[in-house]
Amino acid sequence: MDRPQPLHKYRRYSDCSVSEKFLDTCFLLVMGVGYLLASAYLYVSHEGLDNKPGLSVEDVVYSYYGNRSGSTLEAKLRGSMSGYISIEENEKVVAWIFKGSPEKTFDREIKPIFEKNCTFCHRPEAGGMTDLSDVKAVKKLTDVDMGKSIGALARVSHIHLFGVGLLLFLIGKIFILCEMPALLKRVVVGFPFLAIFMDIGSWWLTHWLPAFAYIVIAGGALIGLSIGFQIIVSLYQMWFYKEKEQ
């Protein structure tokens, strides 16, 4: 039998046709750009939730844990709006919020206070300001922000597990044709799968324990690093790497 002996026991880029490498290259480039855009989207959608520019651990906490120090209305009554209302009236409003802001008593107890002190500015005609004479609008300001709901978490988690899992699998399939120590290769392809569980698992944990926000960020960064590494090394070895003659 004089079938040509393959150079390697396993497939390497040198065993691939140019067409296959071309297809791999197109795929890796599209995934790379997609990943960069996903990161940019993540940045703009989370940035500034804590009222400070830039993405920070607090932004992640606000997004998954919420801001449970109280409602917006309370915060404003204590803060920048406190000058427009007398102390007794302020206490009445806070007491109403503590009772769970019941709609029944709004018109009788609270609306007159707001109409006297606040609706001069807080009316719909005044350029998008919340209408404080409308109980529905006021109730939105008295809800405590509990972060992402369990339903929302389940929705984004399963989409990410399927999507990122498939992406890691396909990128890894291309990457394992590289020439490098087997152990390093296994770590590079296996690690991001662990990181995705770290990342998504800590979205859930952050919903109860805000300290896990650090792991959300670390997990996300590790997935990004691993994808970037695999894409760059694959493209390099595919087109530029010359094997040493055995």
Ligand code: HEC
């Ligand atoms: C002189 C105008 C003026 C008056 C009077 C005023 N506000 Fe405001 N209020 C503002 C402006 C401007 C903002 C947006 C800037 C900010 O958040 O500080 C605001 C923001 C708020 C917010 C944040 C949410 C939102 O609707 O945008 C709350 C809650 C609020 N005010 C409550 C009150 C209450 C309660 C009173 C009456 C005791 C009051 N304000 C009186 C001008 C006013």
